[in-house]
Amino acid sequence: MGELLMDLGAWLTSGDQWSGVDGIANRLGEHLEYSLIATVIAAAIALPTGLLIGHTGRGAFLAINLSSFGRALPTVGLIVLVFLASGLSMTPVYVSLVALAVPSIVTNTYAGMRAVDPETRDAARGQGMRAHQVLLRVEIPLALPLIMTGLRLALVQVVATATIAAYVSFGGLGRYVFDGLAQRDLVQVLGGAVLVAAVALVLDLALAALQRALFVNRPA
Amino acid sequence: MIEFRAVHKRFANGTTAVHDLTLSMPAGGITVLVGSSGCGKTTTLRMINRMVEPTSGTIHVDGRDICSQDAALLRRSIGYVIQQSGLFPHRTVLDNIATVPLLLGWGRRKARTRAAELLETVGLAHDAGKRYPHQLSGGQQQRVGVARALAADPPVLLMDEPFGAVDPVVRTQLQDELLRLQKELDKTIVFVTHDIAEAIRLGDRIAVFRTGGRLVQCATPAELLARPADPFVADFLGAERGLMLLSLIPLGDLPRRPVPEGGRWELVLGPGRRPKGWRDRSAGDGDGALLPVRPLRDGDSLLSALNESVGSPCGLVVRVDTEGALTGVTSREEVHDRAGTAHASAARAASAPPEPAPRAGDHPPVADPAPASAPGTTGGAP
Ligand SMILES: Nc1ncnc2c1ncn2[C@@H]1O[C@H](COP(=O)(O)OP(=O)(O)OP(=O)(O)O)[C@@H](O)[C@H]1O
Ligand SMILES: [Mg+2]
Numbered sequence: 001m002g003e004l005l006m007d008l009g010a011w012l013t014s015g016d017q018w019s020g021v022d023g024i025a026n027r028l029g030e031h032l033e034y035s036l037i038a039t040v041i042a043a044a045i046a047l048p049t050g051l052l053i054g055h056t057g058r059g060a061f062l063a064i065n066l067s068s069f070g071r072a073l074p075t076v077g078l079i080v081l082v083f084l085a086s087g088l089s090m091t092p093v094y095v096s097l098v099a100l101a102v103p104s105i106v107t108n109t110y111a112g113m114r115a116v117d118p119e120t121r122d123a124a125r126g127q128g129m130r131a132h133q134v135l136l137r138v139e140i141p142l143a144l145p146l147i148m149t150g151l152r153l154a155l156v157q158v159v160a161t162a163t164i165a166a167y168v169s170f171g172g173l174g175r176y177v178f179d180g181l182a183q184r185d186l187v188q189v190l191g192g193a194v195l196v197a198a199v200a201l202v203l204d205l206a207l208a209a210l211q212r213a214l215f216v217n218r219p220a
Numbered sequence: 221m222i223e224f225r226a227v228h229k230r231f232a233n234g235t236t237a238v239h240d241l242t243l244s245m246p247a248g249g250i251t252v253l254v255g256s257s258g259c260g261k262t263t264t265l266r267m268i269n270r271m272v273e274p275t276s277g278t279i280h281v282d283g284r285d286i287c288s289q290d291a292a293l294l295r296r297s298i299g300y301v302i303q304q305s306g307l308f309p310h311r312t313v314l315d316n317i318a319t320v321p322l323l324l325g326w327g328r329r330k331a332r333t334r335a336a337e338l339l340e341t342v343g344l345a346h347d348a349g350k351r352y353p354h355q356l357s358g359g360q361q362q363r364v365g366v367a368r369a370l371a372a373d374p375p376v377l378l379m380d381e382p383f384g385a386v387d388p389v390v391r392t393q394l395q396d397e398l399l400r401l402q403k404e405l406d407k408t409i410v411f412v413t414h415d416i417a418e419a420i421r422l423g424d425r426i427a428v429f430r431t432g433g434r435l436v437q438c439a440t441p442a443e444l445l446a447r448p449a450d451p452f453v454a455d456f457l458g459a460e461r462g463l464m465l466l467s468l469i470p471l472g473d474l475p476r477r478p479v480p481e482g483g484r485w486e487l488v489l490g491p492g493r494r495p496k497g498w499r500d501r502s503a504g505d506g507d508g509a510l511l512p513v514r515p516l517r518d519g520d521s522l523l524s525a526l527n528e529s530v531g532s533p534c535g536l537v538v539r540v541d542t543e544g545a546l547t548g549v550t551s552r553e554e555v556h557d558r559a560g561t562a563h564a565s566a567a568r569a570a571s572a573p574p575e576p577a578p579r580a581g582d583h584p585p586v587a588d589p590a591p592a593s594a595p596g597t598t599g600g601a602p
Pocket of ligand 1: 231232233235236237255256257258259260261262263264414
């Protein structure tokens with residue numbers, strides 16, 4: 001065990017391991033690229049959906065049940081399915097990652113909108129705001145902390161799952177995991193896993209800190 | 221002037237909240253809507269700025285049918301204050317106040333300047349503007365709510381139990397300030413409350429509703445107290461109706477007498493002839509033995525005098541001028557007599573033909589020799 005940790009340490013810190021196409025720096029870049037693209041696509045779909053459901057109050061069951069649906073969705077199963085349907089490309093990877101990210105964003109956006117005090121919404125209307133002004137000036141700013149939580153959760157889930165890109169022969173930190181498995185190189189598998197976990201953790205902490213800084217003036 | 225003509229409101233679930241309401245609320249006056257919970261006060265108020273649309277009937281504000289106007293534009297021209305202040309928690313106090321000016325396109329600079337001005341108008345410190353609503357006390361939040369409603373200087377102000385959630389001391393302060401503001405600004409105010417004492421204090425006219433959204437009586441406070449239209453209104457006004465009537469009558473011309481010489485009680489004066497308290501001569505001397513005195517001014521009410529005469533050790537009410545200097549005393553008996561005749565004359569005045577009504581806060585004598593009377597009831601239960 002101690003030996004394994006020593007080897008892992010050496011693997012993570014060796015200069016060779018960080019450079020080149022199969023180097024950590026490059027794989028990390030790919031991993032972040034996949035994750036960001038998937039999250040942005042998911043946000044483009046999920047934010048308007050959550051806002052619309054929250055603003056109108058219609059389709060709430062969808063927003064609520066989507067999250068359990070999302071949790072039950074087998075990501076690897078989905079990727080294989082889309083892979084079979086569309087052939088070898090990044091499409092199945094993105095489809096799976098987006099499907100994974102959408103529920104967290106929709107659910108949290110919806111929750112944020114619902115958490116806006118009806119009195120506040122009413123007051124906004126009573127001061128003479130039109131529907132879009134109520135949405136843009138009151139509801140969204142008030143829902144923003146929860147919306148950001150949704151985005152953060154989605155991004156972290158996507159980062160943790162983007163390893164599957166390697167499963168269908170693309171890059172990212174998953175390469176180490178799958179290559180390591182194929183080569184029975186335990187150190188490499190572990191190294192990949194540790195890196196993925198570290199990236200997810202760092203992003204989570206950094207975004208949480210950003211949220212705290214942004215919403216320092218909000219009531220507890 | 222706000223005019224309801226045969227206004228009816230039935231909600232989708234079948235509840236009739238307002239029943240065939242015909243009522244006019246004079247410009248430049250405070251009309252208070254009172255009644256037990258669920259009798260349609262809020263609904264009535266919210267129909268004025270089209271937060272609720274009437275099922276039938278028409279409402280005119282300053283001669284214009286409100287349904288012919290764009291709802292959002294109408295609302296920007298009417299100040300609206302609600303119970304829990306309804307402030308925007310994510311905006312600073314200053315930005316909250318600037319809401320309507322910004323909607324009206326005044327531009328940030330002008331809107332902020334105006335908001336800062338209003339902070340002062342409603343008695344808030346300048347640096348409160350940079351804070352967020354949750355950093356203020358309930359009373360301060362209500363002040364911000366009032367400032368926000370006044371920001372674009374609308375002629376009409378709707379207030380739905382604005383002081384309902386603050387403690388009695390702060391509530392009295394806020395009421396005083398509303399009266400002071402109203403003297404300066406001369407708005408047409410519609411004010412909803414549960415609290416009959418608040419209605420009496422603030423209202424130029426009071427409209428009493430009963431469950432089912434029926435208006436029972438609309439009258440000046442004095443008229444309402446002296447002659448409730450029916451047992452329901454009498455019951456609603458409560459057991460202290462007689463005392464509340466006294467609260468509307470100023471001490472004014474009640475005779476003042478010199479402080480009696482000798483006797484057991486001596487009135488001790490401080491600098492500037494300000495009364496400090498009663499000293500019991502039979503108990504030796506020393507300031508420590510002073511019993512408290514609450515001197516009254518001419519503008520104070522007969523009710524305060526009655527209260528003071530009961531509390532005073534020798535039954536004398538101490539009177540002072542606006543500077544707080546002693547002007548004389550009035551006996552318990554004189555206060556009681558005046559209270560009695562005041563009741564009788566208020567009842568007579570209320571039944572007399574309409575004449576211009578005095579403003580209660582300005583304390584013209586409602587009692588003899590010049591009985592003030594109230595305009596006749598408009599509206600009322602069919
Ligand atoms: N949106 C609504 N839908 C259905 N019924 C409503 C609605 N708003 C109010 N009501 C009903 O209409 C009646 C009058 O309500 P309203 O809020 O005007 O009373 P209120 O006099 O202001 O009461 P309170 O003193 O408790 O504030 C009540 O029976 C209430 O339940
Ligand atoms: Mg109400």
